[in-house]
Amino acid sequence: MMYSRKGPLDTIQWGLNSSFGENREYIKLFSHPHLYAPFKPPAFSNILEEYTKEMRIVVDGLAKAISKTLGFEEKYIEKAFKLKSGFDVMSMNLYPVNSRTKGPFGFPEHTDPGFVIALTQDVDGGLQILSHQGKWINCHIPHHAILIQLGDQLEILTNGKYKSHIHRVTVDNIMVERISVVTLHGPSLHKVISPAKEFVDDEHPKKYHEVTYKESLEGNGLFGPIDLHSSIAELRLPQNLD
């Protein structure tokens, strides 16, 4: 396969994980600051270009809205994450129909790195979110809707005020193949992300280490973006575990 993984810096990558823990075929690509789109099929790159461009408009709007919910001026998040040169990754996932031998999960539990994550799907069902009470909730996304999830770097910046939630994908009892398109919108790779001073005081001590976005993506042993693992657990300061 042309886009089979060769190294962690591949800008476009295809993979097939078919094991008890994960059942997913995917194409991942870096989509910002530069879009790396496959040449084939011919119209695909135009569609990707349009989708990623429109999605960045949505993300800009979210950055403004979230800044305001935090009581700041609307450029606060954009500046804190240097979003204009933000590092985005697109992941297109295909989950097979469940078969007993393949186990119950399409994608095991995790949080996503970044600022916000946008998700669309072709058929409903499979995505589950862990509630505060520790219960898995089936996430139903209306047809043509875009689900927005919060990423680890927003949790770090707000010192835990906003949380990046744990989620997973089940394929258990799923009778149809499902495709999801996920775009992770992150800070600029070289931007140092730490809890902002506005969220830290005697009552709310710093809960996270200060690292660049790139370093936090490297946290799991490789330049993770294309494998995009969350490393928020390693970034939590031990004395503040709650």
Ligand SMILES: O=C(O)CCC(=O)C(=O)O
């Ligand atoms: O496919 C899904 O519903 C979720 C995928 C996901 O969590 C991810 O790509 O980070």
Ligand SMILES: [Fe+2]
């Ligand atoms: Fe995720």
